[in-house]
Amino acid sequence: MTRGLPTPGGRVAFAPALMPSARPAPLVHKFGGAALADADAVRHAASIVAMLRTDDALPTAVVVSAMHGVTDALLDASHRATHGDATGARHALDALRRRHDEAARRVAGDGGGDESLSAVIDATFGELAGLLDGLAALGDLPPSVADAVLARGERLSARLAVAALAAIGVPAQYVDECDVIQTDGRPGNAFPDLPRTAAAARRVLAPLLARGTVAVIPGFVGAVPARTAAHAAPSDAPRRVAPVVTLGRGGSDLTATTLARVLGARDVFLWKDVRGLLTADPRVVPDARVIPALHAREASELAYHGAKVLHPRALVPLLARSAQRDAHREAGVPAPRARVTVRPFADPTAPGTTIVLAEERRAPGATSSPPRHPVKAVSALGGQALVTVRGTGMAGVPGIAARAFGALERAGISVALISQASSEQSICIGVPQSATAAVEPALREAFAAEIARGEIEGIDVEPDVATVAVVGSGMAGVPGIAARFFGALADAQVNVVAIAQGSSELNISAVVAGKDAAAAQRAAHAAFRLDRVGGGAARAPQHADVVLLGFGKVGRELARQITQRQSASRADGTQSPVSLVGVVDSRGWVFDAAGLAPRRLASLSKAKAEGRALAELPGGAEGAPDAALAHIAAHALSRPILVDVTAGDTSALLDAAVHHGMDLVLANKKPLAEGRVTVDAATASAAGLVATAAARGRRVLHEATVGAGLPVIDTVRKLQESGDRILHIQGCPSGTLGFLFAELGRGRAFSDALRDAMARGYTEPDPREDLSGQDVARKAVILARLVGWKGTLDDVAVESLVPPALAALPLQEFLAQLESLDAPWAARVAAAAARGAVLRYRADVSPKEARVGIVEVDRASPFASLSGTDNQFVFTTRRYKERPLVITGPGAGPEVTAAGVLNDVLALAGAR
Numbered sequence: 001m002t003r004g005l006p007t008p009g010g011r012v013a014f015a016p017a018l019m020p021s022a023r024p025a026p027l028v029h030k031f032g033g034a035a036l037a038d039a040d041a042v043r044h045a046a047s048i049v050a051m052l053r054t055d056d057a058l059p060t061a062v063v064v065s066a067m068h069g070v071t072d073a074l075l076d077a078s079h080r081a082t083h084g085d086a087t088g089a090r091h092a093l094d095a096l097r098r099r100h101d102e103a104a105r106r107v108a109g110d111g112g113g114d115e116s117l118s119a120v121i122d123a124t125f126g127e128l129a130g131l132l133d134g135l136a137a138l139g140d141l142p143p144s145v146a147d148a149v150l151a152r153g154e155r156l157s158a159r160l161a162v163a164a165l166a167a168i169g170v171p172a173q174y175v176d177e178c179d180v181i182q183t184d185g186r187p188g189n190a191f192p193d194l195p196r197t198a199a200a201a202r203r204v205l206a207p208l209l210a211r212g213t214v215a216v217i218p219g220f221v222g223a224v225p226a227r228t229a230a231h232a233a234p235s236d237a238p239r240r241v242a243p244v245v246t247l248g249r250g251g252s253d254l255t256a257t258t259l260a261r262v263l264g265a266r267d268v269f270l271w272k273d274v275r276g277l278l279t280a281d282p283r284v285v286p287d288a289r290v291i292p293a294l295h296a297r298e299a300s301e302l303a304y305h306g307a308k309v310l311h312p313r314a315l316v317p318l319l320a321r322s323a324q325r326d327a328h329r330e331a332g333v334p335a336p337r338a339r340v341t342v343r344p345f346a347d348p349t350a351p352g353t354t355i356v357l358a359e360e361r362r363a364p365g366a367t368s369s370p371p372r373h374p375v376k377a378v379s380a381l382g383g384q385a386l387v388t389v390r391g392t393g394m395a396g397v398p399g400i401a402a403r404a405f406g407a408l409e410r411a412g413i414s415v416a417l418i419s420q421a422s423s424e425q426s427i428c429i430g431v432p433q434s435a436t437a438a439v440e441p442a443l444r445e446a447f448a449a450e451i452a453r454g455e456i457e458g459i460d461v462e463p464d465v466a467t468v469a470v471v472g473s474g475m476a477g478v479p480g481i482a483a484r485f486f487g488a489l490a491d492a493q494v495n496v497v498a499i500a501q502g503s504s505e506l507n508i509s510a511v512v513a514g515k516d517a518a519a520a521q522r523a524a525h526a527a528f529r530l531d532r533v534g535g536g537a538a539r540a541p542q543h544a545d546v547v548l549l550g551f552g553k554v555g556r557e558l559a560r561q562i563t564q565r566q567s568a569s570r571a572d573g574t575q576s577p578v579s580l581v582g583v584v585d586s587r588g589w590v591f592d593a594a595g596l597a598p599r600r601l602a603s604l605s606k607a608k609a610e611g612r613a614l615a616e617l618p619g620g621a622e623g624a625p626d627a628a629l630a631h632i633a634a635h636a637l638s639r640p641i642l643v644d645v646t647a648g649d650t651s652a653l654l655d656a657a658v659h660h661g662m663d664l665v666l667a668n669k670k671p672l673a674e675g676r677v678t679v680d681a682a683t684a685s686a687a688g689l690v691a692t693a694a695a696r697g698r699r700v701l702h703e704a705t706v707g708a709g710l711p712v713i714d715t716v717r718k719l720q721e722s723g724d725r726i727l728h729i730q731g732c733p734s735g736t737l738g739f740l741f742a743e744l745g746r747g748r749a750f751s752d753a754l755r756d757a758m759a760r761g762y763t764e765p766d767p768r769e770d771l772s773g774q775d776v777a778r779k780a781v782i783l784a785r786l787v788g789w790k791g792t793l794d795d796v797a798v799e800s801l802v803p804p805a806l807a808a809l810p811l812q813e814f815l816a817q818l819e820s821l822d823a824p825w826a827a828r829v830a831a832a833a834a835r836g837a838v839l840r841y842r843a844d845v846s847p848k849e850a851r852v853g854i855v856e857v858d859r860a861s862p863f864a865s866l867s868g869t870d871n872q873f874v875f876t877t878r879r880y881k882e883r884p885l886v887i888t889g890p891g892a893g894p895e896v897t898a899a900g901v902l903n904d905v906l907a908l909a910g911a912r
Helices: 039-053 070-082 086-109 117-138 143-167 194-210 252-263 295-302 322-332 400-410 433-444 449-453 480-490 514-529 551-571 600-611 625-633 651-659 686-695 712-721 736-743 750-759 774-786 812-814 818-834 894-909
Strands: 003-008 012-016 025-030 060-065 172-174 213-216 222-224 242-246 266-271 293-295 337-344 353-356 378-391 417-420 426-432 457-470 498-500 509-513 545-548 576-585 588-591 620-622 641-644 663-666 726-732 837-845 848-858 869-877 885-890
Touching: 025 039, 025 252, 025 848, 039 060, 039 086, 039 143, 039 266, 060 143, 060 194, 060 252, 070 117, 070 576, 070 588, 086 117, 086 143, 117 143, 143 172, 143 213, 143 222, 143 242, 194 252, 194 417, 213 252, 252 266, 266 400, 293 295, 295 353, 295 378, 295 457, 378 433, 378 514, 400 426, 400 433, 417 498, 417 509, 417 551, 433 449, 457 480, 457 514, 480 498, 480 509, 480 514, 498 774, 509 514, 514 848, 545 551, 545 625, 545 894, 551 576, 551 894, 576 600, 576 625, 576 894, 588 625, 625 651, 641 651, 641 894, 651 686, 663 686, 663 894, 712 726, 712 774, 712 869, 712 885, 726 774, 736 750, 736 818, 736 837, 750 818, 774 837, 774 848, 812 818, 818 837
Parallel strands: 025 060, 025 266, 060 213, 172 213, 266 337, 293 353, 545 576, 545 641, 641 663
Antiparallel strands: 003 012, 222 242, 337 353, 378 426, 378 457, 417 426, 457 509, 498 509, 576 588, 588 620, 726 837, 726 869, 837 848, 869 885
8 A cells, every 4th residue: 555745846756654554553753943944844744744644544743843943043032132132132033923924824824723823923922022031131041041932933833833734634733842741850951751751641642643633742842840730731822931941952853752652653754854864974975875774772873973863862762771661661651662764854755764673683593794884874073172181090099980970070061982091090081172161170179189199190181072983783793893993094194082982882983183073984984885885875966076286277278178068067957067166286275165166267267377376366275285185175075086287296195185085087197107016006106096096986087197188098998898908009199299200300400399399388398308208208107007017117218308418407508509409300300211211209018018219110100190299009909910009189288188187077077
C-alpha cells in the first residue's frame, strides 16, 4: 500500500504507508524553524502531516519550533530592552508581529480554531510588550524571564500550524506544552520528567488522538514542577505569563522524542532543512554524504560533537537504561520503541537518515568481519579552550580530578573533554571558550595549597581549540582506526594537542587548534573514504571552484576564458561548470568564495598587466602563496581545483593543496619534471605528488605542461588504455625554438629572429631560459616518465644554444652580443641544407632514454614542415609502427596554453 507525499512544488510522489495495522501506534512529527519559514512552508508542513496520517487517521502529534529566526529576534529584543533601548525593542516586536500577521492571513484567513488567529497574535504580542517593559525597568534578563519571552515563538508557530491543518480539512487542536511536557525546572536547559509527562500525556493527549484529532504542541518549552494537574486542561485561549522553562536551543527535537516515548510511538519524523545526518558538515567538507542509518548512540555522539542537525539530548528519552526500566514501568512510561528518522522538509520522499535503537545481536560464538565503514562520520566541536593542570606532585594523589571537576561545577562550567596522562602528572580538560575567564581562577582557588607547595606547577589555558571526533560503533575491536585518524591529521599538517577515547571505542577525539579544525575534518573524511558511505550527497554542487596560482599572461588569459565560458552558460540558461574564486600571486591574493565577478576579474587583470600586485588592489590580502592557500582552504569550496600557471618550484604548495582536498591542474612543468623517481614512488616530486593525490581520491591533470593546448598527454594515456605500447616519442615541443629554427631555415639571421620572438612575447624575459633547452628537457622528462622511464632531469643530455661564454652575462650584455652568433648559425643552417635537411630542436624519449638537442631532419620529414610556433609530436607504437601517429598545432602563446589548462579544468569539473 502506498500513500502520496506532497513536494514543495505541489507535485505528489509516493512512499510506503507507515502504519498498515488496524490499531497503529501514534506518529510524531517535528518541524524545525527552517521548515516553518513562512506561510508557504507552514502549509507544506500541514500537507505532509495530512498525507502521512493515511486513510485510517493515524494518531498524530505534531511538535513545532518557532518560525525561522524568531527565537533570535525575541532574544535580541529582550537584550535591547534590558540595555535601555526601548525603541529598538519595540521596532523588533513590531516587525515580528507584522510577519506573523502576514503568515496568519495567508495560512487561514481570519480563522484559527475556536477563536480568531489574529486575536491570539494580538494577545501574544501584548504579553511580550509587557514583558519587555518589565525588562527595561529591571535592567536585567533573568533566565526565567528569558524563557517566558522565548516560549512565545513556539506557541505562535503552533497556532499557525493548527490553522494550516484546519484549512485543508484535518482536525487539529493546539495543546499547551505546559499541560504535557513536565520538566525538572532548570531555566534555559530543562529536561523532561518522563513519569510526570507520561501521566500528563495520558490525561491530555490520549483523548485527542483517540478521536482522530492531530495534537499540535509547541516544542522547546515545558512546565516547571510547581505546575499541577489542576491546571492541565487543554485550551485554545492564550495564557497570561506562566512559569515555563526552555529545553535549550534545538530543544524541539527533545520535545518530539519525549512525546514519542510517553505515547509509545513507533516513528518520529524530524523534518529538517538538510537531507539527513551527514558524514561531515557540508560547509566544511563539500563531499559529505547522507548516512542512511546509524545507531542512536552514534547519532548522540555526532550531535554532541557539533552536528547541529540533532539536539545533543534528543535521543536520551529513547535510550532505555536498565536502572530506570522498573521505575518507568511502574510509572506507566512505555518502553522505548520509536524509530527516529531525519528527513528533508523540501523533499518528503527522500529517505533521510534512520536512527535505530536496537543493539546489534550476534549468536553466541559467532564472529564477524570488520565492517566496511567502521567510521560513520567526522564532526567537530569548535569554540573550545583546553585547560591543563600539571604537576609532578599530582601522581598517586587521590581526588585531584574530582576536585578539579568540582571546582568547575561550582563555577557553572561544562566539561566537554577529559584526558589524563598515565603518569598522572597532567589532566587536560576541554571547556567552552566563553568560560576561559572563569576557569583558571576557579582551579587556582581549588588547588591553592598544592600550588603553594609546588605540587601543582601550573594551570595553562589554551584558547581557540576544537575537538574533532571520528564516530562509529564499528570501530570497536577494529585495529588501525586510531592510526589512520592521526596519520591523516599528520599528513594534513595538523598538530594534535590532546587525545581522548572511551573504552567503548565509539569515538576518538583529538583536540586541534581552531584554525586547523576544517583541515582536520577534511583529512579524516578523506582517510576513511566517507564520501562513499551509502547515502546521496549532502549537497549536489553544480560547479567546480577554481583557485588560480599565478596571474601573469597565461593566468589572465585563463581568467578571461573562464569568464567567457560563464557568459555563454548564462546565455544558454545553464550553469557554468566552473567558477573562479581566487587568484594568487607571489605577494598576495584576492578571494571570494561566491566567485569573482567578471567585471572584478577584468579590473584585476588590467591592474596586474600594469604591474600592480594583487595585495595592492581592492579586496586584496598580503601574504605568501602558502598563506593564501591556507586562508582559501579554510572555506568550504565546491569541488576545488588549484590551477598552477607559475614557473617556479611549487611542489610544497601543490602537496598542501591535495591535503586540503583540492584537485590540481598544472601548466607549470617544474613540480613534475624536477626530482628523483624510484620504482615505487618519487621523493617530494612529481610521482610523489600524483601518488599522494591518488591516495586521497584527487586527480592531477597537466596537459598544458608539454604541448600547451595540444592533446599530447591525453593521446599517451588513451594509447596505453587501449592496450597499445609506446615505443618512441619524438617531439618539437617548444614554440619559441620552433619559431626560431623555422626563421633560420628561411635565411633569417639568428639575432634578428630571436629579437622578433622576444617582441612577439614567445620567449621568457631572459631568452636564455628558452635557448638553454631546459624547458624542452623538462617536457621530455614528463613524457618519458609517462611511458615508463625512471630517470631524472639530471639524466637528460641537453644541448644548449647559448655558448658557455655568454651564459653568465647580464641580460643586456648578452643581447648586445647576439650578432656574434649570426655567422656560426648561418654556416650550420647552410651545411644542413646542403645535405637536404633542416635544423630542428627535438626531444626523443622512450622507456629507456630521454635526450634533447639539435637534429637535422630530412625535408620529407613531418618535422621539416613546421612553421611559426607550431609544436609537433610523432608517436611510434606497436600499432603505429610503420606509419607513426602525428600531432601538430600551435604550441606557444597565452591563448593556446590557457585553452589547454581550461580543458583540464573542465574535465575535472565534470569528473565527479
